[in-house]
Amino acid sequence: MTIKEPLLSIRNLEVEFTTERGIVRAIDDVSFDVYPGETLGLVGESGCGKSVTSLAVLGLIPSPPGHITKGSIVLDGRELVGLPESEYRRIRGSEASMIFQEPMTALNPVFTVANQMTDVLIRHQKMTRKQARNHAIDMLALVGIPSPERRIDEYPHQMSGGMRQRVMIAMAISCSPKLLLADEPTTALDVTTQAQVMEQIVKLQDQLGTAVVLVTHDLAVVAETCNRAVVMYAGTIAEEAPIEDLFDHPRHPYTEGLMKSIPRIREQKLVELPTIPGTVPDLLTLPPGCRFADRCYKVVEECRLAEPQLLHDASRAVACYRPN
Amino acid sequence: MAELLEVKHLKKYFPIKGGVFRHVVGHLKAVDDVSLSIMKGRTFGLVGESGCGKSTLGRAILRLHEPTSGQVMLDGKNITTLSEKELVTSRRDMQIIFQDPYASLSPRRTILQTLLEPLETHGIGTPASRRARVEELLDIVSLRKNILHRYPHEFSGGQRQRIGIARALTLEPKFIVADEAVSALDVSVQSQVLNLLAELQRNMGISFLFISHDLAVVQHISDDVGVMYLGRLVETASAMDLYRSPKHPYTRALLSAIPVPDPKTKIKRIILEGDVPSPLNPPSGCPFRTRCSEAMDKCAESTPELADVSDGGSAHHVACHLY
Numbered sequence: 001m002t003i004k005e006p007l008l009s010i011r012n013l014e015v016e017f018t019t020e021r022g023i024v025r026a027i028d029d030v031s032f033d034v035y036p037g038e039t040l041g042l043v044g045e046s047g048c049g050k051s052v053t054s055l056a057v058l059g060l061i062p063s064p065p066g067h068i069t070k071g072s073i074v075l076d077g078r079e080l081v082g083l084p085e086s087e088y089r090r091i092r093g094s095e096a097s098m099i100f101q102e103p104m105t106a107l108n109p110v111f112t113v114a115n116q117m118t119d120v121l122i123r124h125q126k127m128t129r130k131q132a133r134n135h136a137i138d139m140l141a142l143v144g145i146p147s148p149e150r151r152i153d154e155y156p157h158q159m160s161g162g163m164r165q166r167v168m169i170a171m172a173i174s175c176s177p178k179l180l181l182a183d184e185p186t187t188a189l190d191v192t193t194q195a196q197v198m199e200q201i202v203k204l205q206d207q208l209g210t211a212v213v214l215v216t217h218d219l220a221v222v223a224e225t226c227n228r229a230v231v232m233y234a235g236t237i238a239e240e241a242p243i244e245d246l247f248d249h250p251r252h253p254y255t256e257g258l259m260k261s262i263p264r265i266r267e268q269k270l271v272e273l274p275t276i277p278g279t280v281p282d283l284l285t286l287p288p289g290c291r292f293a294d295r296c297y298k299v300v301e302e303c304r305l306a307e308p309q310l311l312h313d314a315s316r317a318v319a320c321y322r323p324n
Numbered sequence: 325m326a327e328l329l330e331v332k333h334l335k336k337y338f339p340i341k342g343g344v345f346r347h348v349v350g351h352l353k354a355v356d357d358v359s360l361s362i363m364k365g366r367t368f369g370l371v372g373e374s375g376c377g378k379s380t381l382g383r384a385i386l387r388l389h390e391p392t393s394g395q396v397m398l399d400g401k402n403i404t405t406l407s408e409k410e411l412v413t414s415r416r417d418m419q420i421i422f423q424d425p426y427a428s429l430s431p432r433r434t435i436l437q438t439l440l441e442p443l444e445t446h447g448i449g450t451p452a453s454r455r456a457r458v459e460e461l462l463d464i465v466s467l468r469k470n471i472l473h474r475y476p477h478e479f480s481g482g483q484r485q486r487i488g489i490a491r492a493l494t495l496e497p498k499f500i501v502a503d504e505a506v507s508a509l510d511v512s513v514q515s516q517v518l519n520l521l522a523e524l525q526r527n528m529g530i531s532f533l534f535i536s537h538d539l540a541v542v543q544h545i546s547d548d549v550g551v552m553y554l555g556r557l558v559e560t561a562s563a564m565d566l567y568r569s570p571k572h573p574y575t576r577a578l579l580s581a582i583p584v585p586d587p588k589t590k591i592k593r594i595i596l597e598g599d600v601p602s603p604l605n606p607p608s609g610c611p612f613r614t615r616c617s618e619a620m621d622k623c624a625e626s627t628p629e630l631a632d633v634s635d636g637g638s639a640h641h642v643a644c645h646l647y
Binding site for chain 1: 373374480481482483510511512513514515516518519522537538539540541543544563564567568577578579580581582583584585586587588593595596598599
């Protein structure tokens, strides 16, 4: 494999939110790269900062209360942190776009699909209304919507959850972005629909070569679709690795625990499921050392003194004093 | 082993009103002729996609929805014919745990108030003995006693679900419906709560109806499993049998759709075409035939009934014309 320039490069990102109880650092010193055409899984449990990271890329962190306090986000050679909103608007949709968990809240209920899809195309791609409509129909066909020329004139509420998510994907890819951020795109869907939608995302990526960042709590979906994964815990990166290495040999005890506790279909039933004891720490009252120390079976004194750094080797990285 | 719960031909139809005079113009058959039984101290897992009627079935069994017809026997007592007053007493024996404990716990009540309420409503014990019972319950679900005067918002999702479980256990029920009880929890916490439920069952002999869309969770927790589609049970079997040799084409598609947490395994997936048909206007004959790759002429003509297909082992029923 030749060494490629990263498409997206996040360095030392820090995002803080002002709350009633004090300032919460939701993202603390996060750095990773996304290469052209790859699918990167951004995995973790609720509150780990995975969604905030993806929102930060597109300048979508609600402000106030949140803001980027440190770090840099470079997309295709261009620094995004500090860009004015007008510049961000030009990037969103055309260079990088996003799909959300709940398409019903992301789609506008009072406009037809045609209205919402052509709007972006006319604005970003300088198409005529007619061209935009034809392109939108092509996109709907591409994501597997039957009779797109008819369904394009429907309103979001006339569609099922799976259909709406496909419309979201069609909208997201309609300006051929280089980067697609998908935040829990299938979490609200049933398994059979999830399978349809994930298959569609993988197929599109093959055809269009878009880089995808899949933000999810579901390690199984990551195993099936991603080349690499970044595992986050309480606002920091615990581990980063190519997907097969990660599942073969999770180095961080948190990744290991997470993998063991995934419910999976088994040949023989277990009496007890493996678990990670305890709960995620409160970001306002973090312990001084490793954030995972209180739940870790390998904890030693060192872990509680200072936070471990994310150390890289050839292909992977881990933030742990006693990695597997 | 004795049967604790027996559901016979249970139906729950919701009337659909239309027109100027709000006449009943049709029925939504949310639960259509479902029969199942659960042994004492065992768990029956109910799986299916959203809108298949699994939650309505759970509620109809507890008479939180009044069933349209059919019979529910709990420990020999016919629940469906009880008067309102008798039902209140019988509720001690049957409880429910919801998906979102945040929505089902009153935000204005302390944990102590929430847990005392069922005891007070049923007039059980003295104030001192009630308090002792509440403390015992916290111990059972592994929560510390110092949380008693706190409010639901002060807890994490996993802790709130433990409180929801403690509340369901207050009156020592024989039967609990767990409706997506672990679906909103993160995996590491989800497995903690699943282990807790299994332990409670071992210690107290409670029977569970475990409703979930997550097939892997259902396999782990259940002794028997039923698959629902458009208000009907299409397959029932022991948990091991169902996952090892699924018979119904819908069950097979459902199982093949589960993502496998292993990047080296590439499974052959049966991708179902289209969406679940509207329950307002279900297909004639077999409800699954519009999406079934094996559909025959016969499937449009008559609705297949559950038939025993077990080959000597434990009971395995499937409602499909292929068998």
